[in-house]
Amino acid sequence: MWLTINDKQIEANEGMSILNAALGAGIYIPHLCGHPDLEAVGGCRLCSVEIDGMEEAVPSCMIKVQEGMKVTVHGPKAERTRKTAMELILATHPADCTGCPKYGKCELQSMYQYLGVGPERWKKKSRTVPTDDSNPLIRHLFTRCVRCGRCVRACRELRGVKVLDFQRTQEGVRIGTGGNISLKEAGCKFCGACIEVCPTGSIMDALGQINEEASYGERVVPCKAACPAHTDIPRYLRYIKEGEYEKATAVIREKLPFPEALGCICNHVCETACKRNELGEPLSICKLKRAAASVHSDDWKKNRKIADSTGKKVAVIGAGPAGLTAAYYLAKKGHEVTVFEINEKAGGQCRYGIPSYRLPDEVMDREIDDILEVGVQLKVNTTAEAPEVLLKQGYDTVLIATGTHKGTLLPLEGNKLSGVILNTDFLKNARRNQIRNLGKKVMVLGGGNVAYDCARTALRLGAEEVHIACLESRDKMTAAAEEIQEGCDEGVILHSGHSFLRITGDTKVQGVELQKVEKFYFDENRKAVIELVEGSREIIPVDHVIFAVGQAPDETEKLGVELNHGFYVKVNSSFATNLPGVYGAGDVVTGTRSVIEAIAAGRQSAVEMDRYLGGDGDISEELLEKETADPFLGRTKDFGNLERLSPPLLDPQERKNSFDAVEQTFTCEEAKCEARRCLQCDLRLNVTNPKLWNEY
Structure with a gap:
């Protein structure tokens, strides 16, 4: 149907409001309580217009269009109504905008500038209501509130949570919860819709949640931003919540x-970033990933795209997570990829540095098969030639991804005695079933996850008594809290806050001398300073000592590329070495980090290598058609206090006698329950951002 606004004829759909019809046609009508995602209420009166045949100005958001209707936006009655309305709104609003974080993006500021209502006309009424900082995640600055009701309607209509409403208080009407209880007590889901629709910044992210250096999307969805591969975590958690594991797996596989x-071994930095920490404990994101992937669906493969052959050849040295990831994406781009692996099986430290009770062989085998399926050629038991030689043999580019497989031996007295073992050798030989006669007592030196891998492996290989000694106090140890606890449950004896002075024995290890640490810190030159407790020396009798104090790349000096710090391959921001066509990625570049960081490095190196080969560097893929998430959340009883679920573990006495997987997988119902705890922060990014008047 057709109507006329400001003498301009426009077409509008039946049932549309005059306001939406005008905005859709690029004709600006001031409005504040109205929002594109919310039902209109006409409360602010700023959208008032004059309509032929009506005596008074009326709110355009509440009037439906009619055929032949004639509307005037800037008639005298409309102008008078909206200016009066604006002055009433501004009467209790702070006059100084310059200190407001919303400055320059505030809809109210834009509106009064458009209407020409300046501070000198404001009839000020003092309203010094203190800011409410008592709630997690959300901060309410009442002095900025203009009582437009958007937040109330977003909470009710958009999300269906229904915890916000207009409340009568001694200071007057303000937005709050019934009985003025906390948002958590009221059943808030902390989805942030109220923050998104607030036109003035009265409702904001709590202090500490705002990282000005990050993009808005990264601030809103910190778990995705924290993940080195930037996996779309809220999206796949939503599918798990709905029991659609195949879809969840497809979303995960779009990035890794x-x-x-x-799901078995990730260090889950996403959980550290999870906003749910402010309510108690984070989502069990890592274990939910495993639950989805354990279904072993191949549905995602139907949308996997493999480009036609480019005729380009790529050599990858090392079949760890970085090398295999790069090989996978480069093969999908149509390049002929060969991976050289010195060991008998692919997997790198995932295979030879992580015990099978944490990461079973069959899991690695399955996922490596998926990688080889796209055309990657794998050569095991093969020592690759130096990169420069490979280039001469016809390869167009080479990736060095050999990892860190050389253990570190501290310069302690007794470190050459029989019975001293390096962590990397110990774990690899254990995985190969090549360790015999470990003795009754073992001491592991180090306080990280690898130290616990060694200690718990030693128990499974028959050691009757296993100790761990480290300089750090228990709360400062780099080992994950769950690793420490699981080790303790299995009987590992921890000597945290102890320095190791020497290994005793004549030709064979007999013990380790320890001394308690009074203070341990690093000075301004990053040199360790250790102060010991006098009279606290003791010797722990042991048969073997395992050094688990770090590891480094092995034989990188033979690669013919520039190195950093003696061992590590030096690359620039594009992952390129000083040798043209040769790249580096993963632990061999950065030092030992997490598997997810190695995968992220493999992805990015594939991007750069594809560009070097003449491609566009685009390795992104859509394995599942995007669906618009339902904005309606509804109420969940005691949502803020829902406790984190963890998968069950085998009994400690049972598990320390075998290499069976310690941690079980969530059942479907457990996974659904845990996924329901997600705040679904990403829904905020789907809330429409209203345009300011100068954008029309």
């Missing part, structure tokens, strides 16, 4: 080829 392996 090792979903189940990561």
Whole structure:
């Protein structure tokens, strides 16, 4: 149907409001309580217009268009109504905008500038209501509130949570919860819709949640931003909540080829960033990933795209997570990829540095098969030639991804005695079933996850008594809290806050001398300073000592590329070495980090290598058609206090006698329950951002 606004004829759909019809046609009508995602209420009166045949100005958001209707936006009655309305709104609003974080983006500021209502006309009424900082995640600055009701309607209509409403208080009407209880007590889901629709910044993210250096999307969805591969975590958690594991797996695989392996061993920095920490404990994101991937669906493969052959050849040295990830994406771009692996099986430290009770062989085998399926050629038991030689043999580019497989031996007295073992050798030989006669007592030196891998492996290989000694106090140890606890449950004896002075014995290890640490810190030159407790020396009798104090790349000096710090391959921001056509990625570049960081490095190196080969560097893929998430959340009883679920573990006495997987997988119902705890922060990004008048 057709109507006329400001003498301009426009077409509008039946049932549309005059306001939406005008905005859709590029004709600006001031409005504040109205929002594109919310039902109109006409409360602010700023959208008032004059309509032929009506005596008074009326709110355009509440009037439906009619055929032949004639509307005037800037008639005298409309102008008078909206200016009066604006002055009433501004009467209790702070006059100084310059200190407001919303400055320059505030809809109210834009509106009064458009209407020409300046501070000198404001009839000020003092309203010094203190800011409410008592709630997690959300901060309410009442002095900025203009009582437009958007937040109330977003909470009710858009989300269906229904915890916000207009409340009568001694200071007057203000937005709050019934009985003025906390948002958590009221059943808030902390979805942030109220923050998104607030036109003035009265409702904001709590202090500490705002990282000005990050993009808005990264601030709103910190778990995705924290993940080195930037996996769309809220999206796949939503599918898990609905029991659609195949879809969840497809979303995960859009960013990484090792979903189940990561579900077993990822260091889950996403959980550290999870906003749910402010309510108690984070989502069990890592274990939910494993639950989805354990279904072993191949549905995602139907949308996997493999480009036609480019005729380009790529050599990858090392079949760890970085090398295999790069190989996977480069093969999908149509390049002929060969991976050289010195060991008898692919997997790198995932295979030879992580015990099978944490990461079973069958998980690695399955996911490596998926990688080889796209055309990657794998050569095991093969020592690759130096990169320069490979280039001469016809390869167009080479990736060095050999990892860190050389253990570190501290310069302690007794470190050459029989019975001293390096962590990397110990774990690799244990995985190969090549360790015999470990003795009754073992001491592991180090306080990280690898130290616990060694200690718990030693128990499974028959050691009757296993100790761990480290300089750090228990709360400062780099080992994950769950690793420490699981080790303790299995009987590992921890000597945290102890320095190791020497290894005793004549030709064979007999013990380790320890001394308690009074203070341990690093000075301004990053040199360790250790102060010991006098009279606290003791010797722990042991048969073997395992050094688990770090590891480094092995034989990188033979690669013919520039190195950093003696061992590590030096690359620039594009992952390129000083040798043209040769790249580096993963632990061999950065030092030992997490598997997810190695995968992220493999992805990015594939991007750069594809560009070097003449491609566009685009390795993104859509394995599942995007669906618009339902904005309606509804109420969940005691949502803020829902406790984190963890998968069950085998009994400690049972598990320390075998290499069976310690941690079980969530059942479907457990996974659904845990996924329901997600705040679904990403829904905020789907809330429409109203345009300011100068954008029309």
